[in-house]
Amino acid sequence: MFNFIPAIDRYIFRLVILPMLGVFAIAASLLLLDKMLRLFDFVATEGGPVGIVFKMLASLIPEYASLAIPLGLLLGILLAFRKLATSSELDVMRAVGLGYGRLLRVPYIITAVLMAVNVALVFYIQPVSRYYYEQLEYELRSGALGASIKVGEFTTLADRMALRIEQSEDDGRRLKGIFARASNSEGQVLSITAREGNFLATNDSPDTIILRLTDGTIVQDTGGEKSTPRVLSFTRHDLPIDLPRIEEFRDRGDAEREYILPELLSIGWSDNESEAKRDASQASFNFRLVEVVMMLLMPLLAVALAIPPKRSTSALGVFVSIVMVVAYHKVNQYGEDIAALGRVEPIVALWGPFLLFAALILWMYYRVAFVPGGQAIGALEAASAKMGKRVRKLFGRKKRSRLAGPAIETAPAE
Secondary structure (H helix, E strand, O other), rough: OOOEEEEEEEHHHHHHHHHHHHHHHHHHHHHHHHHHHHHHHHHHOOOOOOOOHHHHHHHHHHHHHHHHHHHHHHHHHHHHHHHHHHHOOHHHHHOOOOOOOHHHHHHHHHHHHHHHHHHHHHHHHHHHHHHHHHHHHHHHHHOHHHHHHHOOEEEEOOOEEEEEEEEEEOOOEEEEEEEEEEEEEOOOOOEEEEEEEEEOOOOOOEEEEEEEEEEEEEEEEOOOOOOOEEEEEEEEEEEEEOOOOOOOOOOOOOOHHHHHHHHHHHOOOOOOHHHHHHHHHHHHHHHHHHHHHHHHHHHHHHHHHHOOOOOOOOHHHHHHHHHHHHHEEEEEEEHHHHOOOOOOOHHHHHHHHHHHHHHHHHHHHHHHOOOOOOOOOHHHHHHHHHHHHHHHHHHHHHHHHHOOOOOOOOOOOO
């Protein structure tokens, strides 16, 4: 089906795509798992339903994907070219006239596709999903999601009712050991106990639910000095409960990261907005843009760090690549913060580090691609090799001393 594609391109595509998808899946999973543990603790503390955790995690996927995509692209290309280099296939390709520019054709096609995906994520999908996450968190804190009543504790509802549940089954659908104390505007107090109960929705008013009680007793106190409380037994009793009113969540745009691209452009260069808001919008726009543009240099960085010295299988380049990408991302975050405060122009704070990082990557690529025997991190490789020899020598000496053990004296032969 794909016979029109040269075999070398199909081969490089297979070498790149598998580790790239694996790194992307691992990085996104680690980020989500770390957040999931904190979300479970938060939802349990607020008494909300477990399902809300997965909705909040789903809303964070675009944010984590925008971080995992560049890292997956870099390591996918790096591991592919490292395999070619350590198996001497790269030397054969270079010997038959295939330069690095030709070998990077497929990686750059993959980069262009992922850049388009990342643009859609950081400029459109991520701001909306972040706002949705903030909305879910607000509704969970305020109780708009129907947070469950904590078992064994008194819960105040609508300032006129105190409710306590001894036991909850079937995810809150079946309640046991119910005690409720309610009052009305006339000063009457109802003390209610019931064996079982469950909550029911009403069609008449969305702000009111029904607590249907089974097998219980009602003690009615009218509040008078000489009045005698009335005691009633019931088989089934419906107790209306007014839900607390929940204020509407704020509109999208409380933070600059919630604005999509047209909104950032409109606010950042508008004379009608305050200077602080313009600075923050321009900083956010340049931060997102520089993170996407940097993906163009990822294939060059991957090739520069993928090729170890001759007769060496060192994986130092993998470690250095991760450190460089993470450090650059942190520098960009700091540049966005100081640019949003108006201390430095966004172009200087964000594009300055980009130009320095781009110059470093181009120099590293030039050393590998055009200098015979050149190494981008040759000094680091040599230092790492020396350190490795010293460590092996040290541990080898300790191992020999343990194997030798104490000398054993033998008796002389008679």
